[in-house]
Amino acid sequence: MSELTKSETPGQVRILDAERLSTQKPVTLWGTARKRLFKRKSAILGIVILGLLALVAIFAPLLAPYPPDQVLIGIENVKVRQAPCIHIFGCPADQPQHIMGIDGNVRDEFSRVIFGARLSLIIGFTCVTFAIIIGTILGALAGYLGGWVDNVIMRFMDVLLAFPSLLLAIAIVTILGPGLINALLAIGIVSIPAYARVTRSAVLSTREMEFVAASRALGGSTLYILFGRILPNSMTPLIVQGTLGIATAILDAAALSFLGLGAQPPTPEWGSMLSAERNQVFTAPYLVFYPGLAIMLVVLSFNLLGDGLRDALDPRLAMQTK
Amino acid sequence: MFTYILRRILSSIPVLFGILAVTFILARAIPGDPCRAMLGEKATQAVCDQFIHRHGLDKPILTQFRIYVTEIARGDFGESLRYGKPVTTLMSERLPTTLELTFAAMGFSIFVGIPLGIISAVRQNSFVDIGTMVVANIGISMPVFWLGLMLAYVFALLLRGTPFQLPPSGRLSPGLSPDPFYVVWGLQVTSQGLLGVLNFISRLNMLNAILIGRLDIFLDALKHIILPAVAVGTIPLALIARMTRSSMLDVLGTDYMRTARAKGVPRYTQVMKHGLRNALLPLVTIIGLSLGSFLGGAVLTETIFNLSGVGRILYDAITARDYIIVQSFTVVIAIFFVVLNLIVDISYLYLDPRVRLE
Numbered sequence: 001m002s003e004l005t006k007s008e009t010p011g012q013v014r015i016l017d018a019e020r021l022s023t024q025k026p027v028t029l030w031g032t033a034r035k036r037l038f039k040r041k042s043a044i045l046g047i048v049i050l051g052l053l054a055l056v057a058i059f060a061p062l063l064a065p066y067p068p069d070q071v072l073i074g075i076e077n078v079k080v081r082q083a084p085c086i087h088i089f090g091c092p093a094d095q096p097q098h099i100m101g102i103d104g105n106v107r108d109e110f111s112r113v114i115f116g117a118r119l120s121l122i123i124g125f126t127c128v129t130f131a132i133i134i135g136t137i138l139g140a141l142a143g144y145l146g147g148w149v150d151n152v153i154m155r156f157m158d159v160l161l162a163f164p165s166l167l168l169a170i171a172i173v174t175i176l177g178p179g180l181i182n183a184l185l186a187i188g189i190v191s192i193p194a195y196a197r198v199t200r201s202a203v204l205s206t207r208e209m210e211f212v213a214a215s216r217a218l219g220g221s222t223l224y225i226l227f228g229r230i231l232p233n234s235m236t237p238l239i240v241q242g243t244l245g246i247a248t249a250i251l252d253a254a255a256l257s258f259l260g261l262g263a264q265p266p267t268p269e270w271g272s273m274l275s276a277e278r279n280q281v282f283t284a285p286y287l288v289f290y291p292g293l294a295i296m297l298v299v300l301s302f303n304l305l306g307d308g309l310r311d312a313l314d315p316r317l318a319m320q321t322k
Numbered sequence: 323m324f325t326y327i328l329r330r331i332l333s334s335i336p337v338l339f340g341i342l343a344v345t346f347i348l349a350r351a352i353p354g355d356p357c358r359a360m361l362g363e364k365a366t367q368a369v370c371d372q373f374i375h376r377h378g379l380d381k382p383i384l385t386q387f388r389i390y391v392t393e394i395a396r397g398d399f400g401e402s403l404r405y406g407k408p409v410t411t412l413m414s415e416r417l418p419t420t421l422e423l424t425f426a427a428m429g430f431s432i433f434v435g436i437p438l439g440i441i442s443a444v445r446q447n448s449f450v451d452i453g454t455m456v457v458a459n460i461g462i463s464m465p466v467f468w469l470g471l472m473l474a475y476v477f478a479l480l481l482r483g484t485p486f487q488l489p490p491s492g493r494l495s496p497g498l499s500p501d502p503f504y505v506v507w508g509l510q511v512t513s514q515g516l517l518g519v520l521n522f523i524s525r526l527n528m529l530n531a532i533l534i535g536r537l538d539i540f541l542d543a544l545k546h547i548i549l550p551a552v553a554v555g556t557i558p559l560a561l562i563a564r565m566t567r568s569s570m571l572d573v574l575g576t577d578y579m580r581t582a583r584a585k586g587v588p589r590y591t592q593v594m595k596h597g598l599r600n601a602l603l604p605l606v607t608i609i610g611l612s613l614g615s616f617l618g619g620a621v622l623t624e625t626i627f628n629l630s631g632v633g634r635i636l637y638d639a640i641t642a643r644d645y646i647i648v649q650s651f652t653v654v655i656a657i658f659f660v661v662l663n664l665i666v667d668i669s670y671l672y673l674d675p676r677v678r679l680e
Contacts, residue, residue: 042459155336155337155340156340158336158337158340159337159340159341159343159344160344162337162340162341162656162659162660163341163344163614163652163655163656163659164613164614164615164617164618164655164656164659165614165618166614166617166618166621166622167614167617167618167621167652167655167656168652168656170621170636170640170648170652171345171348171648171649171652172348174640174643174645174648175348175349175351175352175645176351177353247463251463251465254465255465255466255467255618255622258465258467258622259621259622259637259640260640260641261640271465274465274467274468274471275467278467278471278626281471281472281474281475282474282475282478282479285472285475288468288471288472288475289472291468292464292465292468292469292471292472295464295465295468296460296463296464296465296468297463299463299464299465300459300460300463303459303462303463304459307459
């Protein structure tokens with residue numbers, strides 16, 4: 001009110017207020033969510049690490065000094081599992097630089113770790129996309145249709161949840177045969193129940209709302225109401241679950257590769273790189289340390305981001321900041 | 323109260339049935355001749371005929387399923403050709419190692435995780451709180467097998483010669499092979515079943531050491547289990563610490579806590595009696611949910627620390643495509659998992675009077 005002059009009448013004041021209101025930016029869920037997300041230091045850290053990893057993955061051929069599966073015998077004077085050689089840390093300049101050392105097949109470990117970022121991110125997104133699509137459809141049908149459909153779907157999900165997830169994934173891949181695609185499929189299958197449950201409960205709480213009733217009154221088809229009206233309004237818990245799910249998927253995929261069920265050599269996958277050198281942990285610890293550290297970083301970034309999103313997208317919390 | 327327990331038990335029957343159905347379907351989904359797939363390429367025609375007849379593989383699929391369920395209910399999982407032993411025998415030999423590891427890991431994660439969570443909640447935003455939460459975030463992001471390898475490297479190699487040196491493999495130092503407690507006690511056991519049970523118990527090294535009164539063996543076993551237990555327990559520890567913290571924070575903000583403060587209840591009693599008891603419920607749920615992570619962790623960790631438990635045999639079976647072992651162990655672990663979750667559910671009765679009154 002301070003900018004008002006004394007000559008203004010109460011009527012003018014009302015108009016000015018109205019103008020101020022209409023020029024104010026509308027408050028949206030995503031707007032507040034973004035604000036809240038950027039207030040959390042841990043979430044920002046997650047975004048930064050993830051951004052860097054994405055850049056590394058995209059520009060891997062430019063960043064990596066060697067192709068990931070190039071054997072250096074005859075090209076450079078290096079030995080099997082040679083220790084890291086970093087010039088600025090006192091490694092003689094006449095020796096080729098290998099900042100993470102040389103692996104058991106005389107390849108540059110650093111290049112392989114860099115290329116591993118691609119695979120790791122692809123693995124995470126593929127598993128979760130697969131699980132979200134199937135889980136959402138199942139959960140939405142269960143929640144919207146109810147009755148026996150709900151019962152059949154959710155009891156089946158309970159059975160899948162009754163297995164320790166890694167164990168079920170192991171059983172599935174053992175049967176399908178080892179390989180990256182089968183491992184992804186197995187991890188996708190075991191993570192379906194989480195998304196089905198989240199979607200079902202979101203749909204249950206949304207389907208009785210007035211805008212859904214309005215759509216129904218306007219003659220919208222069941223499919224349209226479910227996928228056009230209800231699901232878009234049930235997205236937030238799915239986004240949170242999906243982000244945290246990527247972290248779990250990457251960890252599980254690495255575990256399957258470690259057991260020899262996932263990516264097969266010479267694929268530069270962190271889990272299988274670690275598995276190949278695990279007996280050398282006492283003689284060449286760097287070959288075990290770096291791939292594991294890389295897995296930890298990527299998982300950590302998704303976990304931090306997921307936690308941040310959960311807090312940011314929670315409408316109860318979002319109302320408090322403004 | 324009894325209806326609650328009964329309802330829980332009844333509701334887990336369809337789940338058990340589902341587990342059997344899923345594992346049955348998985349076993350039938352193995353491509354190729356089921357006999358050669360299950361028993362290996364070397365199985366002779368005679369062995370195969372016997373196998374097919376025994377499991378009714380020449381009968382309709384529903385009959386096959388009935389036979390499968392009956393066999394499991396009898397505890398008969400068939401025989402692993404590779405080991406030349408019934409799977410049940412293999413289980414009773416291997417399970418104690420895994421159980422010991424699981425309990426040690428659970429103990430570690432609960433007895434370290436809960437106090438850390440409480441301190442973090444009581445001293446919110448303090449140095450301890452921030453440190454714990456950073457470590458917890460890193461803890462849930464680490465691959466178990468990597469942590470295990472790194473612990474082995476640090477404690478067995480880097481710290482060699484210091485008091486912190488810990489053995490990276492096995493369950494006991496070489497040369498130590500304690501007699502089972504029933505032999506030391508001079509018990510004359512004639513019943514085969516009882517002998518099996520006593521053998522099972524005596525394979526729990528730490529318990530056996532206590533029962534025969536050998537402190538040196540107990541400490542040796544304890545020393546050997548520290549590294550694998552820390553590796554397996556770290557992820558659940560991080561989850562438990564985070565959950566304790568948020569659950570405690572919720573409780574600390576309630577009106578009855580303010581009342582307790584106002585009437586001058588000592589700080590310790592406030593936190594431990596009024597607070598923790600009410601914060602325990604979500605914690606028990608989390609501990610129940612982490613059981614899967616303990617078991618998965620055991621599979622990955624046993625190979626690293628050279629422990630011949632369930633995880634190790636599963637790993638070897640995976641490598642050798644020994645489907646019978648993978649299938650039987652999957653069923654048994656899943657059933658075990660359901661039963662443990664049932665126990666967790668029933669423990670709510672003790673923890674939460676509201677459940678009791680329902």
